[in-house]
Amino acid sequence: MRYFLGILGVIVGMLLVWKTYALAQIFGSIPWAERNLGSGSTYVVIKLIGLVFVVLSLMYLFGIVDILVFPFRGVFGGLVPR
Numbered sequence: 001m002r003y004f005l006g007i008l009g010v011i012v013g014m015l016l017v018w019k020t021y022a023l024a025q026i027f028g029s030i031p032w033a034e035r036n037l038g039s040g041s042t043y044v045v046i047k048l049i050g051l052v053f054v055v056l057s058l059m060y061l062f063g064i065v066d067i068l069v070f071p072f073r074g075v076f077g078g079l080v081p082r
Contacts, residue, residue: 006057006062009054016047016049
């Protein structure tokens with residue numbers, strides 16, 4: 001299941017980066033980004049979300065997330081799977 005979700009996440013993230021213009025046309029601009037970051041920043045925010053999605057999906061795919069979560073197992077108890 002990890003491989004399926006990891007690859008699916010990478011594909012979704014790549015589509016966010018690749019089809020930014022089409023997504024912005026369908027869903028509209030992000031008012032917060034346009035107001036605080038300037039004109040055209042909706043595209044930058046969508047691309048950054050896609051890039052973060054790809055990186056986190058690759059981390060999950062290769063098991064790096066498990067290494068990063070390991071110190072917090074005692075804090076969250078049963079919430080973090082072993």
